[in-house]
Amino acid sequence: MLERLLHSVVRDGALVVRAPDGKVYSVGGATEAEAPLIVHIRDHATLARIARRPTLAAGEAYMDGGLVIERGSLYEFLALMTRNLHHFMPRRGLFGWLRPKNPRAAARRNAAHHYDLSAAFYRLFLDADMQYSCAYFTGPGMSLEEAQAAKKRHLAAKLLIEPGHLVLDIGAGWGGLALTLAGEHGAQVLGVTLSSEQLDAA
Structure with a gap:
């Protein structure tokens, strides 16, 4: 599921994600001028948060230490995500279609x-x-x-x-x-x- 999500989101640029279980996923295409960024998602709770609300949770996970940039900089990671924003904005996470974006009760x-x-x-x-x-x-x-x-x-x-x-x-x-x-x-x-x-x- 994570691999499918990553492939659907990162199409411009290259990203390597090390998952909490140790599996490594490479998406996008690296060039000689641009080595892939490497990020490590340290635990399953962080992975679940990012899957539900990628645009908000990725930044929060970085601040909390649940997402670690192992190669590249925060600026490069944000630039990569911004270049691919149009791929994942409509998704609202893996299960975003199940609930309103900001329900009245919340x-x-x-x-x-x-x-x-x-x-x-x-x-x-x-x-x-x-x-x-x-x-x-x-x-x-x-x-x-x-x-x-x-x-x-x-x-x-x-x-x-x-x-x-x-x-x-x-x-x-x-x-x-x-x-x-x-x-x-x-x-x-x-x-x-x-x-x-x-x-x-x-």
């Missing part, structure tokens, strides 16, 4: 797993307004604070926000965008979040 738990860390943790690397999404750097030398303010101005301009407009902010986080749209543009904003930590901090 949505709150998934949000809590990702966002319900303390606000103090996020303050270590976010701007003062706690913007979690991408900043908008319009030139060199901009600080994160300036780029996040530029992002909010850009969004307001693109949306043509005027006083009295009603805005629904789904995934409002700590409310920074909502406060800007209400305070600087006169919009009436309703923010929605599944994260109790974000709601408490907002």
Whole structure:
């Protein structure tokens, strides 16, 4: 089953996978200019996680030490996976067709797993307004604070926000965008979040 999955996913480039049982699978085609990457999946639990959700679980397995790159670099592994992304995105893992991608019952738990860390943790690397999404750097030398303010101005301009407009902010986080749209543009904003930590901090 693993061999079939690997052959269906890696078609551009070459990858050697050492499975938990010691078996070695070679997929793709190596060239003189590009030796195959070698990865070791250290245990069956990691293999099962990757089979179920390859795009998420492979990165988590690398962080946890369950997936070890034995030849090549993390950058080369990510480049290989990116080149082959269109082969495995529709699959959603071996058994992805059996279940919804994010069933309603799991949505709150998934949000809590990702966002319900303390606000103090996020303050270590976010701007003062706690913007979690991408900043908008319009030139060199901009600080994160300036780029996040530029992002909010850009969004307001693109949306043509005027006083009295009603805005629904789904995934409002700590409310920074909502406060800007209400305070600087006169919009009436309703923010929605599944994260109790974000709601408490907002």
